[in-house]
Every structure is written in structure tokens, then in C-alpha cells.
Amino acid sequence: MEFTINSPIDMHLHLREGAMLERVTPLTSEHFSAAIIMPNLVPPVDNLERLLQYRQEIEAARGDDVFDPLMMLFFRQYSEAELLAAREHIFGIKLYPAGATTNSEAGVKALDEVEETFALMEKMGIPLMIHGETHGFVMDREKEFLPVYAKLAEKFPKLKITMEHITTRDAVELLDRYENLYATVTLHHLVITLNDVAGGLLNPHLFCKPIAKRPEDREALLQAALAGHPKLMFGSDSAPHPISKKECCGCAAGLFTAPVCLPTLVELFEQHDALGNLQAFVSGNAQRIHGFTPPAKTVKLEKIGMDMPARYGDVVPYRAGETLPWAVTDIS
Template sequence: MLILHSPLDMHVHLRQGDMLALVAPHTARDFAAAVVMPNLTPPVTSLPQVLAYREEILRVAGESFSPLMTLFFKSYSRAELLAARPHIIGLKLYPAGMTTNSEAGLADMRQAHETLAIMEELDIPLLIHGEGCGFVMDREAVFLPVVAEWARSFPRLRIVLEHVTTCAGVELLDRFDNLFATVTLHHLLITLDDVLGGLMRPHLFCKPVAKRPEDRDALRQAALHHPRAFFGSDTAPHPITAKEAPGCAAGIFSAPVALPALAGLFEELDALDLLQAFVSDRACATYGLTPMAREVRLERRAWTVPERFGSVVPYLAGQTLTWRVVD
């Protein structure tokens, strides 16, 4: 039996409407809290939208789960951010067009400085989809100099490089004490070869794309040992009609398998004793969180991941996992 205390998923996409009702219970079952992304249609850019979305999540997820809300990054006044601060965990910055529903994101990174200064003053963290324009395998590397500039210019601003995917991204953590990173399950397990090395596997297509084996190895070391790297699944459901289609949507729905698959990986790496820190303790230290007390128990018992949950194909569909969450 493996007991995890108040596990946290620091990066989830819960979507809207019927999709929210389908996927949110999976996250709420296994996690005490989760950081909810704001790239809806339209994006969440005001306090009333934050509060309304939070209530919508709680209606389907239940009161034993805490949605940690974010605002979609744009230019905000100090008054707007001061009013929002008690209700959000941070602002999420998307470079325009880099991922799903990011068309309203920032096109010119220089336009961020005024809002970043206010965030630093008010101690509101910045969460970044850290990719720039360029060859798809290099988009994180292209954006890292921007992250470094902001970390230098705003030394009291906590900056989280979301879903880090490269050796270079992990190495940047050691240059700045105010820089943190989330690491996904799928980037710990796959490389680009798993996606494209044989037949195209659309349900493994995500952004940022999976990278090279050496990048995956660096992420594993960060997950095991880096005090400023913690779990964020980036679970991102799309209906099968959007995944198995021309213009395949980017995103992997990992919520139903996140903790069992992580337990299997950490056991394989002889590091089960480090899983608690990765899925809770480091994030609590970073954000100053005291999540609601929950024990999530996993047992070593084989089970097969369903082929579908409603209209969505989950990560590792049809595969047998050795750990499962005890209901």
C-alpha cells in the first residue's frame, strides 16, 4: 500500500460544459487540489469569470477538491490584480497561437513588463507556456532567454516554467532561485519517437511536443531530486473526433492514470519514497499552500486502462498498470 498525502496536480485543463463534467471528476478523485488553466473560449480574464468558473468546477468535482484558479495573462491594472489576488494562484501567460485556445495570448513579450512589475509587487506568481516561434523541437529553447530575462529583471517574482521538456529548461532552474517548473507524466515516459517513430499516434501528440531521450532523462532526474520541480500533468482532453482527424488537436488526457503511472515509474526508478515530494510537498513549498487533508491510497494491483471515457481516449488506453488508486 502506498499512501500519498494531499497530492496536487499543478497544471490541468478541465475545459467547459459537457467536457468539464466528463473529465473533472477524474482529477478530483485523485488530487486534493489542482491548478486550473484559463484558456477557455473566451479566456478567463476577469475576476467574475474566475469566480463563475470555480463554481462550475465545484458543482461537478465536489467539495473535497480545491480548484486553484488562474487568470489569462494580459495587461492588468494594479487594482484589478489586487482584487483578484485572494482568488487566484497566478497568471498564465501564453505566447499567441502556441497551443490550444491561445490566440488571445501575448504576441510581443515586451508588452508584459508593466504587468509583471505589478505581479512582483503583489507576489502573484507567473505561469508560462514557455515556447516561442521556430522549429517545433526548438520552441522551448527559443523561449528560455525570455524566461531568463524576466527572472533577472523581476527577482522577487516567482516564475513557473510549465511542462518543461528539455535539458536546457531543467538547467535553467539552477541559474535562478525564483524559477520553478512543472513536469508532466507523459514527458517523463515518452519521446518524439513514440509519437512519430512508427505510425502516427495522435493520442500522444501534445504541445510542447515530446523531445529526445536525453531530455526525458533530465526530466526524470528533476522529478526525483530537484527541489523546484513538481508535478503538473497538463491533462488536456479532446474528443476523439478532434484527435483522430486532419489538424489533430494537441493534448493528452492523463488524469485517470496520473498517480498509478507515476507510482509505476518511481518504483521502476527505485524511488517510491520520493513520490510524495514530487506530487505535493515541493508545490506546497513553492506556493505556500496548505491543501485540505486527504489521503490517497494506491495498491499494487494490475488493472487495464479503459479504451475510452465517454468521447475521450485516455493516456495509456488499453495498457495494464501495476498500481491503482483504491476507491
């Protein structure tokens, strides 16, 4: 059995820097046509010079792969001149509430103090992507942030807003209330719940932020993806950490899913007789919503089995050591 995907896009990807970037970039650039690159480095990617240098490093790491890194600025208060200079080089701007996740300490502390930048982005047609969590009880952080999305969508109706890596049924329901509100969802949030992370022995390699939620939340996300919801896009949030940062006290948040994204998505959609909607989820919706065309790439997968390695260097991938039913067999 075979299945073909055209120009898959990862709308949320972490590549890190240095040796880690060199190791993990090819694991995405081989399979994907493009990916939105997260800017929460240390220091953050919050100026044009740093952004252009980071893009050069990614392009060097991708080698000969046909792959477009879609660059993001880390949200801060920007002047109109800064945004005008950066506009042709960026896909959008990523907002992190201060301290909400990895390397987000420089994020926004008070949204009402940065509305001038929102207005400039709306005027210039620059998309806004948001890590939407409060600092409340860990299971409720996304739900508590949803009124912020609603407020922004109402106050800036021409600003294209993406709720990043949504994890709750409530977030899925919010999608249909505002024309300018969109969302990404990860592979792992379509599959796991909090029970997989901490229901038995703690599995640090499944710990992420936002944390996996309840079965009913996973079901709502899954049904929206399987149905080809027109405002929902795939974003892996693949976030590599060395074993020393995962198997330790103070475990870092993030799953490294890049090597298994497409095979596992095909497996998942096949199980639910929804392969006809996978193309929209991994590419078509993003192209239509954002009005861009990624580089042409055709990825063929076959149901021949693929043994996942236990490690990629010092990083443990999602589904490490498993045999996956599907494998990528040709890229053109």
C-alpha cells in the same frame, strides 16, 4: 505492496467547459487534493466575473470530492485595481505567447509591452506561470524561449516564475541558475519521446505541445523528478479532446492523463527505486514553493492491477486498454 500519497496536487490541469468539464473533473478531483486550473478557454478567463463563474462550475462538477480548484487568470495587461480585486481569488496568472498552443490566440505578442503587469505581480506576490515556446522550429521552441525566462528572472527577481511543462535538458539546467525560477513537468514527458508519437504510425493521442523531445531530454527530466529536485513540481497538463478532434486532419494537441497520473507515477518511481521522493514531487515541493496547504487527503495505492478503459465517453485516455500494475484502492 502498498504506497500512500498525502494531498497530491496537480499543478497544471485542463478541465474545459460544459459536458467535457462534467465528465473529466471527477477523474482528477477523486484522486487529487488540489489542482491549478488552466484559463485558456474561449473566451479566455481574463476577468474576475468569468473566473468566479468558472470556479462555481468546477465545484459543481467535483461533487462531494475534497478538492480545491486553484484558479488562474489568462495573462493580459491588468490594472492595479483589477489585480487587487482578483488577488484573493487567484493562485496566479498564466502567460501564453499568442498562438503557441490550444486557445492561445489572445495571448501575449510582445513581452516588453506588458512589463507593467509583471511589476504589479511582483509587488503583490502573484505567481507567473508561462507556456514557454517561440514560433520557431518545433523541436527548438522551448530552448529558444529559455533566454526569455532568464531575462524575466533577472529583471523581476521577486516575481515567482514557473516554467510550465518543461521538456528539455536545457530547461532542467536553467532551474538552478535563478532563485525565483521553478518548473512543472508532466507524466507523459517523463515517459515518451518523439519516437513514440511519430516513429512508426502516427499516434495522435500522444501528440501534445510542447511536443515530446529526444531520449536525452526525457532522461534529464526523469532524473530530476526521481531525485526530488526541490524546484520541480508535478503538473499533468491533462488535456482532454474528443476523438473527433484527435483522430483527424489537424489533430488537437494534448494527452488525457488524469485517470492514470498517480498509478503511473507510482509505477515509474518504483521502477527506479525512488518512491521516497514521490511525495515531494506530487505535493511537498509545491506546498513549500508557494506557501500553501491543500485540503487533507490520503490516497492509498496497491499493486493489484487496474484495467484501463478504452474511452471515457468520447475521450481516449493515456494508456487506454492497458493493465496498470498499480491502482488507487482507498481515499480518505
